[in-house]
Amino acid sequence: MPILPPSLDDRRFDDLVDELLARIPAHTPEWTHPRLGDPGRTLIELFAWLGDTLLYRANLIPERQRLVFLKLLGQPLRPALPATGIVSLAYAQDTELSASSLQPGARLAGPVPFETLTETTVLPISAEAYYKRALDDAENARMAEVIEGLLSVHSLSKARGYETTPVFDGGRAVPGGIDVFARSADRALWLALLAPPAPQPEQQAALNDQVRLALGGGDSGAPALLSIGIVPALALPEDFDDFIAAANPPAPVPALWEITAPGPRGSTDYLTLKPQSGSDSTAGYTRPGILRLALPDESLIWAPGNDVEANPRAGVGDTPPRLDDTTKAVRLIAWLRLRPEPGKGVDSLPLSWVGINAVAIDQRVSVSNRVLGVSSGGADQVFSLPMSACDAASLAIEVEETGLGYRPWTRVDDLAAISPDPQIARSAAAFELDAEAGTLRFGDGVRGRVPDAGMRIRLVSGRFGGGSAGNLPPASLSAITARRVNGLASPALKVLQPLATAGGAEAETLAAAEKAIPALLRHRERAVTAADYRQLALDTPAVEVGRVEVLPRFKPRDRRFEVPGVVSVMALPARAFDPAANPGPHPRPDRPFIEKVHAQLGRRVPLATELYVIGCEYIALGLAVGIAIRDGYARDSVLFEVRTALRHLLWPLPPGGADGSGWPLGRDVRERELEVEISRVAGVLEVDSLVLFKQVHLDEGDDWQAITPNPADGTRTLPLTAWQLPELLSVVVVEGPAPDNLRALPNPFAHPDAVAVPVVPEVC
Secondary structure, X not given: OOOOOXXXXXXXXXXXXXXXXXXXXXXXXXOOOOOOOOHHHHHHHHHHHHHHHHHHHHHHHHHHHHHHHHHHXXXXXXXXXXXXXXXXXXXXXXOOOOOEEEOOOOEEEOOOOEEEOOOEEEOOOEEEEEEEEEOOHHHHHHOHHHHHHHHHHOOOOOOOOEEEEEEOHHHOOOOOOEEOOOOEOOOOEEEEEEOOOOOOHHHHHHHHHHHHHHHHOHHHOOOOEEEEEEEEOOOOOOXXXXXXXOOOOOOXXXXXXXXXXXXXXXXXEEEEEOEOOOOOOOOOOXXXXXXXXXXXXXXXXXXXXXXXXXXXXXXXXXXXOOOOOHHHHOOEEEEEEEEEOOOOOOOOOEEEEEEEOEEEEEOOEEEEEEEEEEOOOOOOOEEEOOOOOEXXXXXXXXXXXXXXXXXXXXEEOOHHHOOOOHHHHHHOOEEEEEOOOOEEEEOOOOOOOOOOOOOEEEEEEEEEOOOHHHOOOOOOOOEEEOEEOOOOEOOOEEEEOOOOOEOOEOOOOHHHHHHOHHHHHHHOOOOOOHHHHHHHHHOOOOOOEEEEEEEEOOEOOOOEOOOOOEEEEEEEEOOOOOOOOOOOOOOOOOHHHHHHHHHHHHOOOOOOOEEEEEOOEEEEEEEEEEEEEOOOOOHHHHHHHHHHHHHHHHOOOOOOOOOOOOOOOOOOEEHHHHHHHHHOOOOEEEEEEEEXXXXXXXXXXXXXXXXOOOOOOOOOEEOOOOOEEEEEEEEXXXXXXXXXXXXXXXXXXXXXXXXXXXXXXXXX
16 A cells, blocks of 8 residues: 555535535524525635635645655755857957957856856957868779879879868858868868958958967967867767776877968978867867967968969978868968877867867856845854855855954855864854755854854855756857956857757756655665666766666676676666657767766765676667558558557667566567567558568678578577667568568569669750
């Protein structure tokens, strides 16, 4: 029998009216007809309404006790998490030719407020990314004569043709990413730094000189800092081993930034630019972030000419790619090159976006210099902050002290655990923060000091905000209000948001917190049992976890069980089952997802535990099904329902699988089980035939191969190991016998003896 908090009184308005009416014969027998609208009946209904209101308040007592119990556990509600992202800034007017260093905390206008997180410098330039796309074999064959001629023109013994190809055209991101090292002829990414267009063509050279002066610092001797935003392509790993996330971060990519400079006799030289200390938040190009490069003196900022008549070596060898667009070539200030460090063996760097004048943002607003209230001198005083969802790391609180003015007080997690020394605990200038509610609680004189009576409590600074409303698509933010580091207003700026903001999550609700009480009492924020690992992984903030499986004593890299001290946790991201979607890749975690789950579990596991958070190893499966359809059922509808039933059965997340929790981990896919599922579909008379296919890797590409039937019973089975799940990538359902392959069915309208070819129309 479930334990449910009882209502102290379950009577409602109608019950009270009926009870009062039933008492009339006993107390006022002369009142024989208490009809609706009678003044006495109106008084009865009024008292019933008042009684119903009082009973409602009385019945809140059990709920209040549950909330008090939750509070006594010392587990406040989890605050909202802010969305984060990277944007690029530019001057709204091309006439602005100076560098502007902006304070952090600039406010961005959008559906919800965002702020910049760090100082940044806006330079009067734009950047366009290019790479030298190596020609493929077919293009090399077609251009053989041209390449042969270039060999003689440039006195070369060997050449490799390339095409100057723009990347991130118009500042737009490429979600899938482009491997700028592997796909280029010189293992490099090039950024063309362009000055604004001049009002008149003859003024462009002078304007370029002004821009170089701003970049190099002019007479100040302090060159400007160029902020570059880097967003690596976080593709889903293909190999099971790549899903393993140990405590160590991914290895940084050793790469160099260089800028073109004038060399001897008009040649191109390069100066190495090192990121400023502490400014590289990309962790070596392994995560989205910003790095800042100190530019050289303006006399060293230079770009080679692109006119082949004036510079025959333009684009040849180690020089930058040639720009054939003259409108851009005349605005070219310099080239930035990103390439691997020599001798490091780096040949791959997939990137989703690169841009300049970049800055990191998050979905919070800053509040400062607010008086929160005046101390009454009592114990356990609570003061409200201006907003809820407070960022604890940014919070600074000061309390006024007699004769001393405002003094900073320290935030602690628990006033009761300040110190075992009663003297230290009594005199500690400390407070507790409830980040979700936005409230402060001060001590009682035994566990933390009590602010003196009449003294003011002041919020020095703090940042507030968060929620899923901050997960905005690209181009949602367009305007910004900023101030320079000297306090003056910045020139008018515009915002380029190439990527969606992500990571915003709503605050924990009271209902969710109450449901978490039993789990909290069981695991007490420690991962010991399999249920602890599962629940804690499901509670990972800022990600939606769809399924968790715990594999004790399993070493993923070795594919081996019974390894002492090892715990592997398989986690899959949540995704809704879409019956209308075609079969495709099943949910896979990317590295940020894995890292967040690992961080959630890593600080809660026993010290001797070797923890791995992994994805699932999927085994590709194809199905060919032939059925007979009952009379009176639409053929296409029945075929669609059969495909949906098979996809639902083999789906790895709820509501998939036979029991609604996803296909069981490591369970073989058997032909008979699939036949039973197909037979349950309304309109299926019988299953004519069913063929299971596995994917094989051939030199010419992947292909499907029918699984060999079992000799004992003639059925087919896809065997799976304890860490594998099936991935239904192709399913063909037909009326009649099942096809013997998964290739496209023949077109019944095609001519049997003719091959369709495109015809080039005649040109007049």
